[in-house]
Amino acid sequence: xxxxxxxxxxxxxxxxxxxxxxxxxxxxxxxVLVLAAAIPLFPLYWLVIASLKGPxxxxxxxxxxxxxxxxxxxxxxxxxxxxxxxxxLNSALITGVCSVSVLITSVLAGYVFAKYQFRGRxxxxxxxxxxxxxxxxxxxxxxxxxxxxxxxxxxxxxVMLPWLVNAxxxxxxxxxxxxxxxxxxxxxxxxxxxxxxxxxxxxxxxLRPAVVTLLVFTVVYYWxxxxxxxxxxxxEDKYPIVLTLSRLLSYSTSVQYQNVVMAGALIASLPTxxxxxxxxxxFVQGIARTxxx
Amino acid sequence: xxxxxxxxxxxxxxxxxxxxTARRGTAVKRHRLAAVGFLSPALVLILVFIAVPMVMTxxxxxxRWSMFTxxxxxxxxxxxxxxxxxxxxxxLAALRNTVVYVALSAAITIPLAVLLALLLYVxxxxxxxxxxxxxxxxxxxxTVAIVIVWSNLYAPSYGPIDATLSALGVTSPGWLSNPxxxxxxxxxxxxxxxxxxxxxxxVAGLTQxxxxxxxxxxxxxxxxxxxxxSITIPLLRNTLVFVFLMTVVNSxxxxxxxxxxxxxxxxxxxxxLSFDIQRTAFQNGLAGEASALAFxxxxxxCLVAAxxxxxxxxxx
Numbered sequence: 130x131x132x133x134x135x136x137x138x139x140x141x142x143x144x145x146x147x148x149x150x151x152x153x154x155x156x157x158x159x160x161v162l163v164l165a166a167a168i169p170l171f172p173l174y175w176l177v178i179a180s181l182k183g184p185x186x187x188x189x190x191x192x193x194x195x196x197x198x199x200x201x202x203x204x205x206x207x208x209x210x211x212x213x214x215x216x217x218l219n220s221a222l223i224t225g226v227c228s229v230s231v232l233i234t235s236v237l238a239g240y241v242f243a244k245y246q247f248r249g250r251x252x253x254x255x256x257x258x259x260x261x262x263x264x265x266x267x268x269x270x271x272x273x274x275x276x277x278x279x280x281x282x283x284x285x286x287x288v289m290l291p292w293l294v295n296a297x298x299x300x301x302x303x304x305x306x307x308x309x310x311x312x313x314x315x316x317x318x319x320x321x322x323x324x325x326x327x328x329x330x331x332x333x334x335x336l337r338p339a340v341v342t343l344l345v346f347t348v349v350y351y352w353x354x355x356x357x358x359x360x361x362x363x364x365e366d367k368y369p370i371v372l373t374l375s376r377l378l379s380y381s382t383s384v385q386y387q388n389v390v391m392a393g394a395l396i397a398s399l400p401t402x403x404x405x406x407x408x409x410x411x412f413v414q415g416i417a418r419t420x421x422x
Numbered sequence: 423x424x425x426x427x428x429x430x431x432x433x434x435x436x437x438x439x440x441x442x443t444a445r446r447g448t449a450v451k452r453h454r455l456a457a458v459g460f461l462s463p464a465l466v467l468i469l470v471f472i473a474v475p476m477v478m479t480x481x482x483x484x485x486r487w488s489m490f491t492x493x494x495x496x497x498x499x500x501x502x503x504x505x506x507x508x509x510x511x512x513x514l515a516a517l518r519n520t521v522v523y524v525a526l527s528a529a530i531t532i533p534l535a536v537l538l539a540l541l542l543y544v545x546x547x548x549x550x551x552x553x554x555x556x557x558x559x560x561x562x563x564x565t566v567a568i569v570i571v572w573s574n575l576y577a578p579s580y581g582p583i584d585a586t587l588s589a590l591g592v593t594s595p596g597w598l599s600n601p602x603x604x605x606x607x608x609x610x611x612x613x614x615x616x617x618x619x620x621x622x623x624x625v626a627g628l629t630q631x632x633x634x635x636x637x638x639x640x641x642x643x644x645x646x647x648x649x650x651x652s653i654t655i656p657l658l659r660n661t662l663v664f665v666f667l668m669t670v671v672n673s674x675x676x677x678x679x680x681x682x683x684x685x686x687x688x689x690x691x692x693x694x695l696s697f698d699i700q701r702t703a704f705q706n707g708l709a710g711e712a713s714a715l716a717f718x719x720x721x722x723x724c725l726v727a728a729x730x731x732x733x734x735x736x737x738x
Contacts, residue, residue: 158544165538166553169560169618175582176571191585238464241457257464260472262667262723264675266696267716270703271478272471274493294467324456345562353564355678356696360704371566375682378570391574394567405562409555416619417626 176398180204180391187387203392210380210389213396215366216373220352221400223288223369228347230293235343236336239302240328244314254303261296265356273360283363292351298343301419305339306332342415345408349401370397479720483713489703496710503714513715515690516698519605520674520719523694526609527616527673532666535617536658539624540650554625557618565615565678572611573598573683598684601691608679608692616672620665627661628654663730670726674719695719 179187181199207213242254272291273282281287309332317327333340355371362368365376377393380386405412483503485496507513538557542550560568575583576597584594595603631654639649655662677696680686686693686701695715703712 155547158541158547161541162547162549162553165541166549166556169556169614172568172571172575172614173559173563175575176567179571179574188580190579191589192580192582194582234464234467237460241460245453245457247454247457253465257468260468262671262727263472263476264671264696264719264723266675266677266699267720268472268475268479269699270482270489270709270713270716271475273703274478274489274709275471275475278493291471294464294471296468299464324453324460328460349562353566355564355566355681356700359681360700371564374564374566374570378566378573378682381570381573387574390570394564394570398563398567401562401564402559405559406555409558413554413558413622414626417622419623 176391176395180388180395182388184385184388188384203388204396206389207377207393207396210386211373211377211393212365212368213370213373213393216368216370217396219285219367220369220371222285223358224348224351226289227292227351228344230289231295231298231347232340232343234294235298235302236306236328236333236340238299239304239306240332242299242303243306243309244311257296258300259296261300269356269360272357276361282361283367285367287361288358288367288369291357292354295347295350297346297419301339301343301346301415302336304418305336309335338411338415341408341411345404345412346416348404352401479713479716482710483717485710487709488707489709490707499710503710504718506711507714507718512690512693513698513702513711516686516693516695516715517718517722519691519693520676520695520722523605523609523612523676524670524673526606527612528666528669530609530613531617531620531669532662534613535620535624535665536655536662538617538621539628540654542621542625543628554618554622557621559618560615561619563615566682568611568615569679569682572614572679576607598692599688601687601689604684604688604691608676608684611679612673612676616669620669623665623668624658624661627658630661631657663734667727667730671723674723695722 178194178196178199180203181196181201182193183198183200183202186193186197238257242250242257276282276287276290279287279290281290313331314327317331322330352369353371354369355375358369358372359375362372365373368376374393374397377390381390482496484498484500486499486502487493487496507517541547542554544550575581578584578594578596578599583597587594597607598604635653635657636649639653644652675696676694677700680692680694680697681700684692686697696719699712699715699719702708702715
């Protein structure tokens with residue numbers, strides 16, 4: 130049996146080491162690969178060029194596939210049409226507070242679920258993870274009632290309060306912390322280190338990929354969250370960017386504003402795109418880890 | 423869902439059992455205190471903002487209540503709200519549309535994602551890392567922004583899709599303005615947005631399959647297609663189940679594009695459950711009926727999960 134395996138490996142080797150020539154099959158794979166990139170990219174390309182077009186060019190039939198006279202005028206006008214700057218700051222505040230809170234609660238809970246033993250631990254863990262699959266729309270009505278009866282309707286606190294914890298974050302952290310060697314933690318305990326100290330000084334430094342993954346995930350999730358702010362907020366000055374953008378969308382019926390709407394959509398997408406692109410290597414691997422095992 | 427996790431980690435602390443020395447005993451007590459302290463922020467928040475509202479959804483669904491009056495004014499109506507769900511034509515349309523939307527999304531997304539993941543897993547294919555990033559990028563863009571672009575792409579006459587179609591001599595199906603194509607237009611939008619996320623999950627699943635299995639198959643003379651069908655797909659099963667469940671969970675709650683683009687129309691053709699719930703509660707002030715709809719959505723989700731887990735058990 131072992132000889133067969135060896136022969137098999139030897140047969141494999143020449144093709145592995147040698148440079149592959151461009152066979153028709155490989156060429157076809159590259160064509161598919163280019164298509165696989167072009168289809169997700171095209172709407173993003175369209176977003177960019179549409180925001181650079183002038184109102185006249187926008188209404189042309191058939192549309193131009195490249196702006197004839199690119200102008201950044203729409204990008205400044207969007208701040209005049211709607212309170213875009215204020216909304217941007219609102220989104221930054223909501224996203225920042227929720228992300229930090231999710232990070233802290235997830236690391237703390239993930240550590241307990243990964244490294245402590247107590248009766249009912251696994252049942253409790255699965256109950257928490259189960260909420261990951263609960264669509265927020267299911268609890269929208271009681272949540273609205275709950276937050277309103279706390280007097281927090283139409284406040285920043287009301288927007289943020291239900292989202293300070295996230296089951297996915299706990300799951301992610303538990304997965305990563307389980308891989309931290311027990312010996313490391315035991316050694317610190319023998320040295321007399323307290324649990325919080327062990328967590329912040331020994332475990333947390335090893336969790337960099339997990340922290341980056343979770344932060345990218347929460348920034349994307351809370352920046353884009355639409356349903357809850359729509360339900361709980363009334364004052365436009367507290368609107369996050371996605372709500373202001375939806376108000377801006379109503380302007381697209383007028384040909385004068387279509388490039389402005391596009392510019393708004395582009396600006397609102399930049400923070401999440403930037404965060405993702407900066408951290409993409411770590412993030413894609415981290416997200417991947419939640420789906421296997 | 424158990425399939426996704428390794429068996430729970432070996433803990434280092436035994437909170438139970440007799441401690442060997444008195445010193446160990448105080449250590450255990452200290453650990454127990456730490457465990458309670460570390461867990462309580464997450465658990466209290468989940469209890470107050472997820473568990474309690476979930477029970478309340480069911481309770482409210484048995485009452486007549488406008489959300490804008492005190493909750494003490496609720497009138498008990500038993501299962502009347504559920505009767506309204508299964509007899510009201512709007513609600514029935516929402517149920518039907520949601521099932522169609524979820525089924526179509528899964529049926530298009532999963533095969534496409536598997537093919538793309540296999541493509542991105544072909545060794546020594548240049549640029550596959552870049553393509554993976556591009557595919558995933560659509561997932562991080564706010565849905566509202568994507569809605570804005572796609573409403574332009576789908577636009578009659580001045581939109582690029584219709585322009586291309588008319589250049590090719592094909593009549594536009596009318597996309598979002600036609601009752602028979604509006605829902606599928608939203609499915610295409612959904613597939614475009616979410617595909618990259620599932621591709622990343624599937625590529626991760628592919629990397630878990632040991633290389634030796636493929637080598638053994640090659641020795642037995644299996645070609646690439648045979649290897650994919652007999653090795654890759656069966657060994658990818660756990661990831662496939664996870665991806666399927668995530669597709670269902672994500673698409674069953676579609677709200678943003680419906681609210682922003684179609685408001686459930688034309689002719690109720692894109693009225694889905696989550697949109698119907700929001701409208702019934704916040705615009706029509708029928709919180710009981712909305713909660714019955716919400717609970718129906720949850721039941722639908724549980725049914726899918728039950729069927730999947732039963733199918734899994736039979737095969738193992």
